[in-house]
Amino acid sequence: MPQINWLHLTDLHMGMRDQKHLLPAIKDRFKADLKTLHNKSGPWDLVVFTGDLTQRAAPEEFKQLDAFLDELWHWFAELGSNPRLVAVPGNHDLVRPDAGLLEVMLLGHWKDDQKLRDLFWSTPTSPCRQIVDAAFANYKAWWEKTPHKLAGGKTGIVPGDISFEFAKDGVSIGIVGLNSSFLQLRDENYLGGLAISPHQFHAVCDDDGPKWARKHHACLLMTHHPPDWLTVESRAELRSDIASSDYCALHLFGHMHEARFEANSTAGTPPAQTFQGSSLFGREYIGDPKNKVERRHGYAAGRIEPVGEKGRLTLWPRDAKLPGGQWNFAPSAQEFRLKEEAMAGQEFALLRPLAAPPAPAPQPIFAPGLLPQPPVRSGPRRWAVVVGINSYQTDALQFCGNDAREIASVLRDELGFDGVYEIREDTEIRPNRDAIFEKLVAIRNSDEVQPDDVFIFYFSGHGVQEKGKDYLLPMNASFRDATTLGVPLEALSTQLASIGCKNTAILVDACRETAQGAKGAAASIGDSSRDLLLEAGIIAFFSCGPQDRSYEIVELEHGSFTYCVLQAIREGLGTTVAELESYLKKNVPLVNRRHNKPPQQPYAVFSPSDRGVLELLLNPNRAVTVSLRFNDIQDALIQIMDAYPGKDLTGALVFIARLRTRPQLDGTENQKLSRIEDLVESFQRGDLDEREIDVFLKYWSRTLSRVVSTPQLQPKKPSGLK
Numbered sequence: 001m002p003q004i005n006w007l008h009l010t011d012l013h014m015g016m017r018d019q020k021h022l023l024p025a026i027k028d029r030f031k032a033d034l035k036t037l038h039n040k041s042g043p044w045d046l047v048v049f050t051g052d053l054t055q056r057a058a059p060e061e062f063k064q065l066d067a068f069l070d071e072l073w074h075w076f077a078e079l080g081s082n083p084r085l086v087a088v089p090g091n092h093d094l095v096r097p098d099a100g101l102l103e104v105m106l107l108g109h110w111k112d113d114q115k116l117r118d119l120f121w122s123t124p125t126s127p128c129r130q131i132v133d134a135a136f137a138n139y140k141a142w143w144e145k146t147p148h149k150l151a152g153g154k155t156g157i158v159p160g161d162i163s164f165e166f167a168k169d170g171v172s173i174g175i176v177g178l179n180s181s182f183l184q185l186r187d188e189n190y191l192g193g194l195a196i197s198p199h200q201f202h203a204v205c206d207d208d209g210p211k212w213a214r215k216h217h218a219c220l221l222m223t224h225h226p227p228d229w230l231t232v233e234s235r236a237e238l239r240s241d242i243a244s245s246d247y248c249a250l251h252l253f254g255h256m257h258e259a260r261f262e263a264n265s266t267a268g269t270p271p272a273q274t275f276q277g278s279s280l281f282g283r284e285y286i287g288d289p290k291n292k293v294e295r296r297h298g299y300a301a302g303r304i305e306p307v308g309e310k311g312r313l314t315l316w317p318r319d320a321k322l323p324g325g326q327w328n329f330a331p332s333a334q335e336f337r338l339k340e341e342a343m344a345g346q347e348f349a350l351l352r353p354l355a356a357p358p359a360p361a362p363q364p365i366f367a368p369g370l371l372p373q374p375p376v377r378s379g380p381r382r383w384a385v386v387v388g389i390n391s392y393q394t395d396a397l398q399f400c401g402n403d404a405r406e407i408a409s410v411l412r413d414e415l416g417f418d419g420v421y422e423i424r425e426d427t428e429i430r431p432n433r434d435a436i437f438e439k440l441v442a443i444r445n446s447d448e449v450q451p452d453d454v455f456i457f458y459f460s461g462h463g464v465q466e467k468g469k470d471y472l473l474p475m476n477a478s479f480r481d482a483t484t485l486g487v488p489l490e491a492l493s494t495q496l497a498s499i500g501c502k503n504t505a506i507l508v509d510a511c512r513e514t515a516q517g518a519k520g521a522a523a524s525i526g527d528s529s530r531d532l533l534l535e536a537g538i539i540a541f542f543s544c545g546p547q548d549r550s551y552e553i554v555e556l557e558h559g560s561f562t563y564c565v566l567q568a569i570r571e572g573l574g575t576t577v578a579e580l581e582s583y584l585k586k587n588v589p590l591v592n593r594r595h596n597k598p599p600q601q602p603y604a605v606f607s608p609s610d611r612g613v614l615e616l617l618l619n620p621n622r623a624v625t626v627s628l629r630f631n632d633i634q635d636a637l638i639q640i641m642d643a644y645p646g647k648d649l650t651g652a653l654v655f656i657a658r659l660r661t662r663p664q665l666d667g668t669e670n671q672k673l674s675r676i677e678d679l680v681e682s683f684q685r686g687d688l689d690e691r692e693i694d695v696f697l698k699y700w701s702r703t704l705s706r707v708v709s710t711p712q713l714q715p716k717k718p719s720g721l722k
Contacts, residue, residue, distance in 0.1 A: 001305055001307070002168070002169035002170055002171045002305070002306060002354070003169075003171075003303050003304065003305045004045055004046070004166070004168060004171055004173050004303065004304045005041055005042060005043065005044045005045050005046075005301065005302070005303045006044060006045060006046040006047065006048050006083070006301065006302050006303075007044045007046070007047045007048070007083065007299065007300075007301050007302075008048045008050070008252055008275070008277045008299060008300040008301065008302055009047060009048070009049050009050075009277070009280050009299050010049065010050040010051060010052065010090075010224075010253075010254025010255075010277040010278075010279060010280065010299075011051070011052040011090070011254045011255065011257055011277075011278075011279035011280060011281070011282055012049075012052065012053050012054075012065070012068070012279075012280045012281050013052055013054065013055045013092060013279070013281050013282070014053060014054045014055060014061050014062075014064050014065045014068060014281075015054055015055040015056060015058060015060070015061035015064060016055045016281065017055075019055075019281060022281075023281060025327060026281065026297050026320065026327055027068075027071075029320065029327050029328060029329055030280075030297075030299075030329060031075055032329075033318060033329035033330075034075060034079065035079060037301055037316055037318060038079045038080075038081065040301075040316060040340075040341060040342070041301035041302075041303060041314075041316050041342075042079065042080070042081050042301075043079070043080055043081040043083075044076070044081045044083040044301070045083055045084070045166065045168060046083050046084055046085075046086055046150065046166065046175075047072075047083045047084070047085045047086070047148075048086055048087075048175075048220070048222060048252055048302075049085065049086070049087040049088075050087075050088055050090070050222050050223065050224055050252055050253050050254040050255075050277060051087075051088050051089055051090025051091075051092075051093060051181065051223075051224030051253075051254055051255065052090030052091070052092040052093060052224065052254065052255070052279075053065050053087065053089070053090070053092075053093055053139075054092060054093055055092050056092065056095070057092065057093050057094055057095045057136075057138045057139060058095075058138070059138055062138060062139075062141075062142040065142070066142075066146065069085070069146070069148055071555070073148055074556060074557065077406065077566065077570070078402075078406060078557075080409055080413055080414075082570050084148065084149060084150035084151070084166075085146065085148040085149045085150060086149070086150050086153075086162075086164055086175050086177060086222065087143065087149070087177065087222075088160050088162070088177035088178065088179060088180075088222045088223060088224055089136060089139045089159070089160040089179055089181055089224065090181055090224035090225075090254065090255065091181040091184040091190075091224065091225075091255075093136070093138075093139045093160075093181070094135040094136050094139065094181060094182075094184070094185070095134075095135055095136075095137070095138060096135065096185055096186065096187070097131055097134065097135055097185055099185070099186045099187070101131065102127075103127045103128045103130075103131040104131060104185050104186065106128060107128055107131070107132075107183055107185060108186070110183055110193070110195060110231075111193060111195070111231040111233065111234075116128070117197075121157065121197065121199040124157075131185070132158060132159070132182045132185075133159055135182075135185060136158075136159035136160060136179070136182070137159075139159065139160060140159045140160075143160075150164050150166065150175075152164065152165065154204050154205075154206075155204065156178075156200055156203035156204035157199060157200055157203045158178075158179040158182045158200055159179065159182075160177065160178075160179035160181075160182075161177065161178055161179050161200050161203065161204050162176075162177045162204055163175065163176045163177070163204035163205055163212070164177075165215075165216065170354065171217050171304075171306055171354065172215070172216040172217050173216055173217065173218055173219065173220065173304065174205075174212065174213055174215070174216040174218075174219040174220070175219070175220045175222065176201065176204060176205065176209075176219065176220070176221050176222065176242075177204075177221075177222040177223070178196050178200045178201065178204075178221070178222070178223050178242070179200070179223075179224075180194055180195075180196050180223040180224050180225040180229070180230070180253075181194070181224050181225065182195075183195055190229065191228070191229055192228070192229065192230070192231060192232075193229075193231060194225055194229050194230050194231070194234070195230060195231055195234040196223060196230060196234055196237070196238055196242065197234070197237065198237055198241040198242060201241065201242045209241070209242070209247075210246070210247055213247035213248075213351060214247065214351045214352065215351075215352075216351055216352075217306050217311070217350045217351055217352060217354060218249040218304055218306070218311050218348070218350060218351060219247055219248050219249060219351065220248070220249060220250050220251075220252060221242065221243050221248050221250070221251040221252065222251075222252050222253070223251070223252075223253045224253060224254055224255050225253060225255045226253050226255060226256060226274070226276055227239075227243075227251075227274070229255070239266075239272065243272060243274075244272070245269060245270040245271060245272045245273075245348070246270070247351055248272070249273065249304060249311055249313065249348050250273045250274070250275060250302070250304075250313060250345070251272070251273070251274040251275070252274075252275050252277065252302075253274070253275075253276055253277070254276065254277045254279065255276075256276055257278060257279035257282035257296045258276070258278055258279075258296060258298075258335075259275075259276060259277060259278040259298055259300065259317050259319065259332055259335055259336070260275075260276045260335065261273070261274070261275050261276075261315065261317075261336065261343065261345070262274050263345065263346045270348065270349065271346050273313065273345055273346055273348070275300070275302070275315060277298070277299065277300055278296060278297070278298025278299065278300070278317070278318075278319050278332070279296050279297065279298065280297060280298070280299055281297060282296035282297065296319070296320075297319065297320035297327070297329075298317070298318055298319035298320060298329075298332065299318055300315055300316060300317045300318060301315070301316040301318075302314065302315050302316070303315075306350055306354040307354070308353060308354060309349060309350055309353045309354075310347050310348065310349060310350060311347065311348045311349070311350050312344075312345075312347055313344070313345030313346065313347075313348065314342050314343070314344055314345065315336075315342065315343045315345060316331070316341060316342050316343075317331070317332035317335065317336050317338075317343065318330065318331060318332060319332045319335075380450065380452045380453045380454060380503070381418040381419075381448075381449075381450070381453045381454075382411075382415070382416075382417040382418055382453060382454040382455075382456075383417065383418060383419045383420075383421075383443070383448075383449055383453060383454070383455045383456070383501075384408070384411050384417055384419070384420045384421070384455070384456040384457070384458060385421045385423065385436075385439060385440065385443070385456075385457050385458070386404045386407050386408040386411070386420060386421070386422050386423065386458045387404060387423045387424070387431050387436060387457075387458065387459045387460070387461070387472075388400040388401045388402070388403050388404025388405065388407075388423075388424045388431070388459075388460040388461065389401070389424070389425065389431045389460070389461035389462070389473070389474065389475045390425065390461075391425050391475055392461075392462060392473065392475065392477075392478065393476070393478055394478050394479075395462065395478075395479070397461065397462070397552065398552055398554070398557075399552050399557050399558050399559060400460040400461045400509075400559070401424050401425060401426065401460075402557055402558060403460035403509060403558055403559055403562040404422065404423075404424055404458065404460050405422070405424065406558070406562075406566060407458050407460075407562065407565070407566070408420050408422045410566060410569055410570075411456070414569065414570070414619060415569065415617060415618070415619055415620070416620055419448070421439060421443075423435065423436060423439065425475060430475065431461075431474050431475045432474045432475055432476050433474045433476075433477070433485060433486070433487050436474065436487060437487075437491075437495060440495045440496065440499070441495070443499060444495075444498055444499045444500070449499050449500065449501050450500075450501070451500055451501060451502050452502065452503070453501050453503065454501070454503045454504075454505075454614075454616060455496070455499060455501040455503065455504045455505070456504075456505050456506070456507065456616070457492070457496060457504070457505070457506045457507075458506070458507045458508075458509075459472050459506070459507070459508050459509065459510060460509040460510070460559060460562060461473060461474075461509075461510060462479070462510060462511075463508060463510030463511050464479050464482050464486070464511075466479075466482045466483055466486075467483065469483075469488060469489070469490065470488070470489040470490075470529045471483070471486030471487060471488055471489065472486060472487040472489065472492070472508070472510060473485075473486050473487075473510075474486070474487060489529045489532075490529065490532055492506070493506075493529070493532055493533055493536045493538055494536070496536070496538060497536040497537070497538065502537065503539075503614055503616075504537070504538050504539065505538065505539035505540065505541070505577070505616055506533075506538060506539070506540050506541070507540075507541045507565065508540070508541070508542050508543060509543040509550060509559045509561045509562045510542075510543060510550060511543065511544055511548070511549055511550045530605050533605050534605060534606075534607050539577055539604070539605070539606040539611060539614070539616070540604065540605040540606070541565075541580070541581070541584065541602065541603075541604050541605075542602060542603055542604075542605075543559065543560075543561035543562075543588070543600070543602050544561070544600045544601060544602060544603075545601045545602070545603050548599070548600055548601060549598065549600065550600060551592060551597040551598070551600055553591065553592075553595045553597070555595060556591075556595075560588050560591040560592050560595070560597065560600060561584065561588055561600070561602055563591060564583065564584050564587045564588050564591060565580070565584065567583075567587065568580055568583040568584065568587075568617070569617050569619070572619060574617050575615055575616070575617055575618050575619070576612060576613050576614060576615055576616065577604070577606055577611055577612045577613070577614050577616050578612030578613065580604075580616065580617065581603075581604040581612070584602045584604075585601065585602060585603075588600055588601070588602050589601060630656050630657075632680075633656055633676060633677065633680055634653060634656050634657070636680040636683055636684065637649045637652055637653050637656070637676070637679075637680065638653070639683070640679070640680075640683050640688070640693070643683075644690060644693060647690070647693045647697070648697075649697075651700055652676050652679075652700065655672060655673075655676070656673075656676065672700075675696060675699060675700075679692070679693070679696050
């Protein structure tokens with residue numbers, strides 16, 4: 001059953017007084033509880049953050065926020081999720097201007113001055129608008145640079161207003177975030193005095209909120225403040241024109257630091273559902289701040305499951321308690337009626353019915369006594385042996401087991417490898433030399449791996465060059481006995497070649513920084529094995545060059561090489577051998593530099609050069625999605641040419657065909673694709689005319705000389721970096 005899953009966070013207040021020494025314990029318990037909740041409500045597609053990300057919107061607080069989010073996304077990766085961030089600002093995410101400024105005082109009369117409101121919404125250069133823009137400048141600068149956000153957001157009138165469209169498994173969700181804090185410019189009680197306007201809603205929804213909403217199966221609304229903080233007029237507009245149950249499945253907000261859920265129906269209308277999230281880090285000063293402080297910590301997960309013409313809402317609220325004097329997150333059973341730790345919301349009508357799944361193919365009828373044959377395998381299959389070792393007798397490592405565990409998970413769960421065999425201290429097959437070779441022999445003898453399949457051998461641990469030969473060290477070996485207990489890279493290459501797979505690759509994250517003091521340990525592996533790997537036809541990636549070291553990054557809980565391999569897969573920038581080589585060469589040194597480690601330059605071995613196009617780490621889901629999108633565009637372009645004879649869109653068709661093979665587009669290509677999509681959308685809406693086609697063709701003729709070229713992959717900021 002298709003579903004959209006999210007994590008709801010609010011009111012972190014990064015930079016709050018006393019947070020520096022109080023947050024670590026909560027963060028530790030939060031991480032542990034995320035794993036528990038992920039098993040029930042994941043994998044998560046989105047992280048919905050409803051404001052007060054910082055305490056005073058200072059630049060240094062946004063830097064601390066980035067560090068927190070980088071760490072959070074690293075935890076997500078460990079759990080097997082890669083969600084995208086959607087957020088709105090809260091009243092702590094603005095820099096308050098001088099309360100004595102005329103514009104600030106004028107905005108204080110908002111609910112009583114219709115002319116002021118009209119001028120604010122109609123005139124971008126009005127002094128009041130400029131005051132608001134300046135107040136949220138730091139938030140806006142942070143949002144534009146954060147690497148975790150959902151792509152494609154459309155901004156609106158007030159900083160922080162934004163809309164997103166998210167699609168998965170045939171389900172489309174519209175997400176609208178509106179800034180409810182833009183009037184809260186002074187240190188006063190604004191209960192009943194804030195505003196959200198239909199102007200904001202329509203501006204982020206193509207000037208027609210309801211029409212935009214009905215393009216999706218369901219929509220979510222995000223604000224920072226709950227409805228009772230709005231003026232009476234604004235509350236009425238929120239209910240009738242923005243958060244109407246006709247096109248809003250759930251309104252998410254925070255601000256009050258405690259969780260609550262309501263489903264209210266008026267005069268027989270479908271219930272409007274709202275959820276107020278508990279503060280992730282809240283400190284409530286009751287009475288005299290010196291006397292009593294109440295700490296509140298909580299968060300929630302949510303899910304929408306479309307079924308036919310209905311949508312089902314489920315929420316998992318969590319909060320932290322102090323049993324035995326120690327913080328512990330648990331289901332919010334006191335505030336909510338839960339069943340198996342979850343709360344079921346009201347069913348709601350989908351904005352458009354979910355398409356029925358295709359009918360199953362008719363089953364063949366077999367003659368008596370005949371059995372059906374197994375399906376013929378379509379295309380090559382993919383296999384991997386993944387080895388990770390921490391527990392060496394000397395010079396133990398920290399994160400090699402984690403490296404191997406996550407590589408195996410990604411290959412199996414995200415890339416859909418047919419067989420992934422894990423060899424670690426905590427698996428059934430222990431990582432000693434005999435066990436590794438026995439597994440490879442068993443795979444060879446099984447005849448499962450075919451010549452055109454893909455086979456990967458991954459190793460994370462110690463490696464050493466001894467007497468001119470390269471060795472990987474299993475768990476019972478040390479640098480001093482590498483020649484007797486180690487795994488010779490030469491023997492490993494021979495064993496891999498004997499499996500008979502033409503598309504075999506090894507990825508070695510070895511030569512770790514603790515390798516010292518042993519004879520020969522100063523030389524890195526890989527250099528002496530280049531010729532034998534080329535002769536065997538094996539593609540190889542090594543984590544560092546000769547005489548270099550490979551480094552573990554404590555903050556990332558990975559070796560920097562493996563971390564970047566994982567990032568390349570998740571960003572879709574390491575599909576082919578050549579793309580992976582380019583990504584690693586540019587990003588591994590960047591990770592080391594940002595974490596104050598010495599230089600480390602990975603390198604690859606493969607020949608002939610056409611081996612670079614081998615799709616070693618293809619994500620079939622990503623490829624299918626891109627292919628379907630381009631199919632739709634090409635079909636629409638052909639329909640336009642049929643409807644408007646003489647309008648030659650062949651150039652655009654050829655351009656789209658070329659893009660199918662591209663892992664990443666440059667700025668010019670993105671612009672050209674956007675112009676094509678605009679043309680197609682106009683046609684599908686039924687308002688395309690010849691004049692618009694002529695404008696497009698004129699634009700296209702100016703760009704005709706620009707050919708699709710191989711992109712220069714730019715270093716991405718890895719999601720675990722501070």
